[in-house]
Amino acid sequence: MATNPQTRRTAAENWFDSRGLPYFVDSTRATVRTRLGHRRLVVLGGVAAVFAAVAGGATAYWNDDLSVAVLAAMLASVVPLVAYALRALYAGPVARWAVGRTFSSLGLLLPLVTRALPLLLLFVTFLFINTEVWQVASSLDDGVLWVAVLLFALVAVAFLLVRLPEELDRVDDGMTGEGLIAACAGTPLAEDAVECAARYDDAVLIARAQVSGLAKANLVLVLLISQALQVLLLSVAMFLFFVVFGCVAINAEVVTAWLGTPPHPFLDAVPALTHELVRVSTFLAAFSGLYFTVYAVSDETYRTQFFGSLMKQLHRSVGVRTVYRCLADG
Numbered sequence: 001m002a003t004n005p006q007t008r009r010t011a012a013e014n015w016f017d018s019r020g021l022p023y024f025v026d027s028t029r030a031t032v033r034t035r036l037g038h039r040r041l042v043v044l045g046g047v048a049a050v051f052a053a054v055a056g057g058a059t060a061y062w063n064d065d066l067s068v069a070v071l072a073a074m075l076a077s078v079v080p081l082v083a084y085a086l087r088a089l090y091a092g093p094v095a096r097w098a099v100g101r102t103f104s105s106l107g108l109l110l111p112l113v114t115r116a117l118p119l120l121l122l123f124v125t126f127l128f129i130n131t132e133v134w135q136v137a138s139s140l141d142d143g144v145l146w147v148a149v150l151l152f153a154l155v156a157v158a159f160l161l162v163r164l165p166e167e168l169d170r171v172d173d174g175m176t177g178e179g180l181i182a183a184c185a186g187t188p189l190a191e192d193a194v195e196c197a198a199r200y201d202d203a204v205l206i207a208r209a210q211v212s213g214l215a216k217a218n219l220v221l222v223l224l225i226s227q228a229l230q231v232l233l234l235s236v237a238m239f240l241f242f243v244v245f246g247c248v249a250i251n252a253e254v255v256t257a258w259l260g261t262p263p264h265p266f267l268d269a270v271p272a273l274t275h276e277l278v279r280v281s282t283f284l285a286a287f288s289g290l291y292f293t294v295y296a297v298s299d300e301t302y303r304t305q306f307f308g309s310l311m312k313q314l315h316r317s318v319g320v321r322t323v324y325r326c327l328a329d330g
Contacts, residue, residue, distance in 0.1 A: 005327045011188035012324045019313070020097030020225075022090045023218035024321045026328065032214060035088045044084055052077035067143030074150065094218075098225050106233075117237060119295070120288050128242055128284055129250075131258045137283040138259055138276040145279055149286040156231065156293040157224065163297045164223045168216060171314045175209035175322060176202040183319025189327070193319065196326040209322045219314060226310050227296065235289035242281035247272035 016024040023029050056073030063069065085091040127133050140148065175183070177197035184193035197205070211219055247270070255263040255276055263274035 005192075008188060008192060009324060009327050012320055012327075015188050015320065016317070017093040018097070019317060020094045020101075020222050021215075021218050021317055021321075022093040023214040024317065024324070028090050029214050032089050044080065047080045048077040051080055065141055065143050067141050067147055069143075071143045071146050071150075074147075094221060094225075097222075098229075101226060102229055117234070117241075120234070120238060120292060121241070123291065124238070124284055124288050125245075127287075128245070128280065133284070134255070134258045134276065134280055137280040140279060140283070145282060149282065152286040152290045156290045157228070159293055160224055160227055160297065161220065164220050164227070165216070167223060167297075167311070168211065168219055168314075171211070171219070171311060171318050175206050175319060177205060180205055180209075180319050180322060183316045184323055187316065187320050189320050189323040192327060193323045196323045199326070205322060208325055209318055211318060211321070215321070219317075222314065223310070227293070230296070231289045231293050234292050235285045238288040239281050239285035242284055243273065243277060246277040246281065250277070 013025045016022060023032065052073040055076030056069045059072040060066065060069035086095060137145070177200075180197050181193050184190050187193075200208070251272070252263055252274075255274065259276065263276045265271055266273045266275050266278050
């Protein structure tokens with residue numbers, strides 16, 4: 001070959017970074033494992049608690065709304081965690097990949113809406129014209145509303161973290177010699193894959209392909225981000241639908257009859273757009289996102305359609321990682 005093994009390993013490492021998989025790199029994974037030590041995590045937790053206390057206390061001092069203070073504390077506690085992840089845990093490649101994935105996911109909006117939106121509309125529209133839903137959502141303060149939205153998001157993430165590792169079992173299984181060569185085609189280690197497949201039998205290759213520890217966490221994170229972006233796109237579509245539908249179909253007299261008080265305009269230029277309508281639309285859009293999350297990982301047809309291309313990419317990444325490990329053995 002024209003290049004030495006170390007040069008090809010470096011090319012593979014750059015290839016991993018470009019796909020949001022920095023923990024597939026041996027040196028990065030070793031450094032991160034050290035920086036996730038118990039003592040450092042305790043210090044990081046303490047710093048996050050200080051940020052939360054300061055932000056929550058300051059917000060409570062300037063604003064009497066306790067829910068806003070709680071929301072500010074929750075958001076502030078994330079700041080040091082994100083900063084540490086980006087700087088010390090090499091999350092930069094994941095963040096860059098996520099930004100690129102966000103723009104590329106816009107192309108999924110139309111097929112996503114045409115497949116998932118009708119099912120959600122049948123289920124959620126009845127809630128939208130329900131008096132009790134309007135009474136509950138419109139009575140929420142802004143802080144409480146966004147805490148509820150974050151709660152829906154956390155429940156959805158927790159559900160995904162339980163189910164997504166099951167999807168990974170399909171990625172690293174069946175990495176035989178032929179599968180390895182096919183997975184690495186068009187990658188920096190395509191030629192090395194042929195040598196690796198010839199050197200080891202299928203049982204060894206399948207064992208080497210198994211992903212665990214930080215590398216598996218990296219794959220789960222990639223799946224989580226991809227699914228979260230789809231849920232976000234659908235939730236935004238639902239929010240826009242409810243806002244437009246509410247402006248057209250639900251007038252001020254109906255809202256007054258439901259709530260007992262006249263609605264408050266959100267924009268003076270658009271009288272039909274009220275604070276109550278925005279709150280209800282936000283609440284139901286967040287709930288729709290949670291519902292869609294459960295549906296997305298449970299419906300086999302949806303998983304085949306929308307997970308198919310992503311799973312092929314992950315299968316290729318696992319194949320390149322297998323060859324990368326073979327190069328490390330010389």
